[in-house]
Amino acid sequence: MSSGTNIEKLTLEDIMSDRFSRYSKSIIQERALPDVRDGLKPVQRRILYAMYKDGNTYDKGFRKSAKSVGNVMGNFHPHGDSSIYEALVRMSQEWKLRDPLIEMHGNNGSMDGDPAAAMRYTEARTSKIASEMLRDIDKDTVNWIPNFDDTEQEPVVLPSRFPNLLVNGATGISAGYATEIPPHNLGEVIDAVIYLQKHPDASLNDLMNFVKGPDFPTGGIIQGLDEIKKAYQTGRGRIVVRSKTAIEKLRGGKQLIRITEIPYEVNKLQLVKQIDEIRINKKIDGIAEVRDESDRNGLSIAIELKRDVDQKGIFNYLLKNTDLQITYNFNVVAIDKMCPKRLPLKSILSSYLEYQRLIVSNRTKYDLMVAKKREHIVDGLIKALSILDKVIETIRSSNNRKDASNNLVKAYDFSENQADSIVALQLYRLTNTDVTKLKAEKAELTHKITSFNRILDDPMKLDDVLKKELLSIKKEYGSERKTVIENEIENIKVSNKITIPDETTVVLVSHDGYLKRSSLRSYKASETDDCGLKEDDYPIFLKKLSTRDHLFMFTNKGHLIYRPIFEITDVKWKDTGEHISQTIGLDSDEQIIDIFDFKDLKANGMFVIATSDGYIKRTEFSKVIPGRTYRSHSLTYEKLKNANAKVIKVAYIENNNTDSEVVVISNIGMASRFMLNEVSINGPRTTGVKSIELRDEELVCNMALVHDNDVIGIITQRGSYKNMLVNEIPLTSRGRRGVQILTPLKRNSYEVIDFAKLSQFNEVHNPLRVYTSNSRMHDIVPDDHTISNRKSNGSMIIDISKEGNPQKITNIIL
CATH class of the missing domain: 2.120.10.90 (DNA gyrase/topoisomerase IV, subunit A, C-terminal)
Incomplete structure (x- = not known):
């Protein structure tokens, strides 16, 4: 071991904490979360910049996607080519982005979840609106950092001349953070930015006069204005997104539900499969056929119904049990000032506005610097043309170009830049016409410099420039809203008539607590006494009921067990059935004493309840209607005063x-x-x-x-x-x-x-x-x-x- 080796003793906890902190910071800032300024993750930003740098833009021909992916991976993003290609493909999918940033030739996937063709088969280029993301990037508008191997420079953020974070949204998961930002309408967001320029103290309600809510590329209907407002206020919220449908009349009294728009990021193939499985499994009766009739003209799913069925009831069932309606959860998390934050709408717009003011300011400073440099050169050329003979004589007497430049500086007090420009001047430009052009250029440069200085000195002038440019982008790329917004979330109620077929069945409950239902066919095919019960067990309830009926079973310990008939195990008449204790725990000495069946849960009668210790009461039917947990918990309908007491009737x-x-x-x-009217009416938890x-x-x-x-x-x-x-x-x-x-x-x-x-x-x-x-x-x-x-x-x-x-x-x- 060399004497220079330094071994540190650290706990595993310290090491893991330090390493994981660094790893977390890396994936939060460098992979999973978008920047509030340009709305892009690093891989998306690098794809756009690499294609821009390579000239692979909308005004030129398409190039192989593999070439773009290779450029990104080799120069800026040292990760797998598949992840880069997936990001490139997603930016081209018009059903994922409200305004796609990539144009692609070839198969770029589908709403059915089909993957894109391999990158060697597809061609891509940046879209026209993507040019607005990169406009002015060469004018020192953004900061630059070295790439991963220090061979090139890459932008920290793109100029993003439109609010891309809101327009195209974002989704991502990192260590301890996740983001889910829906797409919005370009014109609405730009209008909100412009309003915020003039009204920095604008309230959320003011901004929502412009930004109505998300505008999904797949259209659909959003329900829940209060939830949208909550999401824009806190960065979190939940909205309901449902499909856009229409009812078409068919011959023979039939109807067809036509779906033309589905919720955002719903897989169309899976949606059709969900609906068809409901039809095949007969979860509801009334669907004759489900067809995907989508083509190049747009999405179209046809749900053909049988004759004379409850169209509204079937549609409500499909909304509740398929992806025809989904819940979309806002989780607006983005990198703001190098930190991940959950951002309300106003914060996003304010950060973007602040950033765009900086972009316009930096661009103006750059243009001012260029104009001043050119003005200085033009001043030198005009001066040189005014003493042209002396300048020519000085140049002819010089040894070389550098010597000529130095002599001009010494003799006539030109700057080095001016002297270099004079020496490089071509002979045909030594005319009176060129002098006139130079003077005109001088006047134009003076006007520009004055204008640039005004912009830099006056924030209102700068805002006017920004507003004009934003309105120009809105005019060029704006489009009508696709998603309809409804104020209230509709409470979907599904009738039992839709979900439960009306079938007559034989229901049996035994003394020992077994219950079952059997079809009339099975019942009639068996001997009446051969009911599948144990030798010492016997029926205490046996009746023909509809599957839509309801069963109330009262025990001697004051517990009420409720079962819809259709939920009771359907078995052959010769089978035993299920024991009630399989779902609801009963005491060893607890028995079912009385059973009642009802057509619905709207009865207006009363139960009369008597106990062994001499108590009696009346309890209204409405007071013992079962709750949501009826499958696993019984309801107490009688409070017994002592352990030995029991309900006897x-x-x-x-x-x-x-x-x-x-x-x-x-x-x-x-x-x-x-008389019965002497018995008082009491609640279920009374004696x-x-x-x-x-x-x-x-x-x-x-x-x-x-x-x-x-x-x-x-x-x-x-x-x-x-x-x-x-x-x-x-x-x-x-x-x-x-x-x-x-x-x-x-x-x-x-x-x-x-x-x-x-x-x-x-x-x-x-x-x-x-x-x-x-x-x-x-x-x-x-x-x-x-x-x-x-x-x-x-x-x-x-x-x-x-x-x-x-x-x-x-x-x-x-």
Whole structure:
């Protein structure tokens, strides 16, 4: 190891921090972000300058793109040729830039995402408007730095005689920064710059009188004026961009949606594919065919609809589920004074205006210097022609050109530049005509010098020059706005009639929590009892419903589970289906007790909810409409007061009808009957009011909504059953103790397990089914039993030693 070696001990953290900081600075300033002054990234700037330097401009013939790429890579941009070529191609794509800076012969890609042809096949040159980016670059208007190998000089920034950052926009990602600047209309931006010249204190509203919003090269419709204003105020914002469409009438009552403009940077091929996949997968019904009819005359996508379909509904669905409508996010980040900044609109315009004043000032200084130099030469020539004979004699007596120049300086007090010009003067110019021309040139130079000095001395004069040049550019290159701006973002609503086909299906929910839906074909092809459930499981809900209907499932722990019918797993009738706990967690002892189906979520009825600890309430349907998280979270519809309490019944009444009566029976046979209108209306997270007075260890076993002549069927723990008229229970007020409906015994008294209101069909009571602890089912024909009074304990129908203890009694689902 040499004695001159110096080893430093540094932590990995310090090394990585230092190296990454330098790397980040490099890619932020030298690669990914545009400069606020010319709106170009370094690679774009180098491409334009290299092509300008090589004479590869709009007024000359096209040259191979490979030659331009090679010049850029070899002289200014020591990176891969593919990245240079990609940047060159993008500057030529009229669907990416509002005013392309490169003209290209050959395949330069497409809106379908097709790549450009290889650089050896294409030809390129700078466009006419690109000449305005480079105009006056040779007049010391910008600063210069050595290139990567110190063999040439390159501009730090281009003169950019129009506001390219806003006109053509920019997109890029660097270390810790990203930028997304949309294109704008050239004429609007120039008008805003000119207004800001005269009104430096202009507000954002003033500037937005000129810059209405982005103007995308692909046209389209922008929605959200407030978001545009927010983006121009803060540098961040989100706007909605949607396609421009028209409806065409076809023969046979059919319609066609014609898309003529699509959102900025949307891949047309992928858009057509998205729409066609919706048609193929039948996510909506009504699309007959999707065709891309684009040609050299412009973009055109045809969506042919079937006869007599909801055209507006289909279009809304496509807006919401395809790239026919996108969200564009402003993130206006650019390099300003060597630092990356998020810039509002006024800051961009102010920085550009300040820069252009500097460009005009530097150019004027250069022109003034050139004019003064020429004036000095012209003064010398005029003086020489006034003493022409002496000048000729002095030159003839000199030894050589240099000696002649020196002699003229000594003899006649010419400057060295003047003497050199006199010596180089051709003989044919020694005429009176030339003297006249020189005097005229002298007068013109004097006028120019005076004019240049006025511009440099008077900021208003300088602004007048800048304004005139900007207006000239607007007149030459300005164009009509392509993108339409709408004030409000339309709230797109997609009807279920569009997204969900109206199909009849059989829905089943089991006691153990399994649910499924099956087609009518699968249901009819199977045995009714062969429903795929486990041996000890049974249906608690079985009904033919539309796929557009809604299902509300209430559990004994006060939780409401909601499912649109079309979201329930569609399986064969012989399959088990899905368990509700696959999506929503339930307690081990939690069960679904009541289920209701609705055509829509606009019902105006009420739920009547009763608990085992003697509480009851009414809750409006509108208060339990599910939220966005219904798939994974249940809604609480009842607040239980203690851990042992549970909901024992949920009933539904249409149109808030309160003519019904309420019957509540406890396990020891105490029954109370009162009017439903005595039950107060409460929200979902409440307990309710007292339904019956309970005593120690007493629980409510069930509740029913009844009328005076209704009959209820009661099952006891000993397996006895009886029919009883509701009016056997006196009508009293809510919260009373009630009356006994079983005769008490000294030993082994009867207890009510459950009861059900009998339903009728053609004046015959439907059968009942009792479920026992041994997973047995015992069917009861109510009409086989007489109606008993409230003192009767019923007749024995279940042998509990063999069938098990009764657990529940329900009307049989037919």
